[in-house]
Amino acid sequence: LLTNHDRKFFSNTQLILTTTDVAGDIGADIGIDIVNVYNVFDKASSQKMQTVLRNCGESPQSINELIDRLVRFLSIEGIRGRLQILNPDIVIQESQRIVSHYEDFYNVKFGSRLKLNLYMHLSLMIERMMTSKRNTTSIDRATLTPPEQEFFSLSSGIFQSVEQKFNIKVQDYEIALLYQLLKDFIFG
Template sequence: TDINHDLDIEIINVYSIFDKNTSLKLQSILLSIGESYEACKLLIDRLLQFLSIEGIRGRLQILNPNIVIEDSQDIVTHYENFYDVKFNPRLKLNLYMHLSLMIERMIMNHTSSDNLIKKMAMTSQERDFFTLSNGIFKPIEKKFNIEIQPYEIELIYQLIKDFIKNKN
């Protein structure tokens, strides 16, 4: 909840930390009191992980949120490394939650999706993304004995496409 006050102190809503301007403001405050840049980044990363776990804890039925969030973080890191980008914290939170819930959906529903993606209509960037994603998801597919459906990869692409355009 946002707090209205007449105090001479900065109050930051924890969810606002994922907005770029608020994140930079927090970083500036922490740097001004002697924290290192690395410590600021670590704090925001840990808050992101905590809020992701808490956000999915009540939604997951069979998976341990601590484990599946780590797997989701690895997937997001692979995308960031391949495309040489840093996703903003809000997008990461969205991706962590989506990926975690997607993995559980795939475990609970082993049937193949009827939502086939028409590969002929894809751009070269979309085809490359699907090829990359198939590789990124192989360890998860083996670990959980699942198959990530093309429809799910398309949803991930829609979430991050604006961040990866013209990056490869």
């Protein structure tokens, strides 16, 4: 239990971000919201954190930047052990750039959970394409719907710099997987 001295220690604290769940109702005992950083992807926890930060005078832009940094950090930590040859910091940066292009083109803002999934998917995809010599069957783009054709065309442009940087060719199969991941968010 907290003593009076401990309460004074937290007197100027508005929010505690943790990496573990805090047992009991310590936050309520000291009148401070406690959010597990991994729960930032949950709507209720994210809104709680955003409300506290707004009430402390933070701008929506700085709050979004903080959330983006948390997503980047968690993405890097999530793939660090899975990547065999690529630097997680560099490949996540490329993944962020790719996701940002999709957001800009389709005029959408993906949620933190989707971004985390995309960063990890794209990072592992890039390494997979570098280490795999097999070529998948191309998709007959003439059979695609207009939104699918647009997505494939856009993706070809978005992936150009990654293809050059990592000396890979992003296969149609990979773009089709990405389309399946994103279609409800960009067309829904």
